Amino acid sequence: MPDVTSRLVADPVGDPAATAPDARRLAGLDELVSRCVACPRLVAWREEVAQVRRAAFRDEEYWGRPVPGFGPEDAAIGIVGLAPAAHGGNRTGRIFTGDRSGDVLFRALYDVGLASQPEARHRDDGLTLHRTRITAPVHCAPPANKPTPTERDTCRPWLVRELALLRPTLRSVVVLGAFGWQALMPVLEQTAWQLPRPRPKFGHDAHVELPAADGGAPLHLLGCYHVSQQNTFTGKLTPAMLRGVLEHARALAGV
Numbered sequence: 563m564p565d566v567t568s569r570l571v572a573d574p575v576g577d578p579a580a581t582a583p584d585a586r587r588l589a590g591l592d593e594l595v596s597r598c599v600a601c602p603r604l605v606a607w608r609e610e611v612a613q614v615r616r617a618a619f620r621d622e623e624y625w626g627r628p629v630p631g632f633g634p635e636d637a638a639i640g641i642v643g644l645a646p647a648a649h650g651g652n653r654t655g656r657i658f659t660g661d662r663s664g665d666v667l668f669r670a671l672y673d674v675g676l677a678s679q680p681e682a683r684h685r686d687d688g689l690t691l692h693r694t695r696i697t698a699p700v701h702c703a704p705p706a707n708k709p710t711p712t713e714r715d716t717c718r719p720w721l722v723r724e725l726a727l728l729r730p731t732l733r734s735v736v737v738l739g740a741f742g743w744q745a746l747m748p749v750l751e752q753t754a755w756q757l758p759r760p761r762p763k764f765g766h767d768a769h770v771e772l773p774a775a776d777g778g779a780p781l782h783l784l785g786c787y788h789v790s791q792q793n794t795f796t797g798k799l800t801p802a803m804l805r806g807v808l809e810h811a812r813a814l815a816g817v
């Protein structure tokens with residue numbers, strides 16, 4: 563692994579591929595993720611953003627570290643995005659918390675009964691999710707929201723382990739956007755499910771049932787346009803469309 567200096571991570575963990583399989587519980591995995599420094603470009607970027615800050619958040623202390631998944635160990639529904647936002651998750655330390663995309667997502671989760679409150683402002687705001695876990699294939703905020711293929715692949719073992727730990731209860735996954743969809747395919751294969759050939763294509767409302775490779779329950783994979791402002795401000799993704807996919811995932815998961 564490259565030699566990376568981090569201002570904010572005092573006790574970094576090693577290569578995710580070697581470290582992630584050791585996690586026995588989600589809480590332990592989340593703690594390990596938050597100490598990862600495997601991608602030099604992303605470590606530099608997340609910490610620079612945390613130092614420079616946006617004017618509106620000048621007086622806040624940014625998290626500036628990898629942002630782990632969020633949600634209970636018995637999640638039956640997974641939500642997979644892209645990566646934390648520079649001034650959202652990278653600021654607050656909780657995925658989708660404190661940015662416009664999160665405003666849309668948590669409102670919809672609340673409306674369909676999967677979140678305890680409609681807003682997510684900071685890590686200690688009391689928000690809980692019901693049988694739902696939100697995560698991402700890349701745990702650090704990338705410049706221009708574009709992780710490189712190497713960064714995506716380096717981060718993959720964290721998500722493989724997360725899905726393996728959720729495996730006993732996980733029944734449906736909503737993927738927000740094409741990047742998450744593509745990134746998730748090898749993760750699913752490495753965890754417990756079989757993918758058809760050719761691989762299923764991303765689309766809003768796409769639905770594929772993946773048979774289990776381990777004799778367990780199948781997984782329902784659902785596509786949804788990303789909750790980015792680009793989609794929600796233009797009406798490409800409306801609150802009703804998002805609620806529709808979440809309700810479908812909920813029904814398929816039997817929640």
Ligand code: SF4
Pocket residue numbers: 578595598599600601604605628700701702713716717718
């Ligand atoms: S993107 Fe993933 S692998 Fe890279 S530094 Fe962040 S947590 Fe580690």
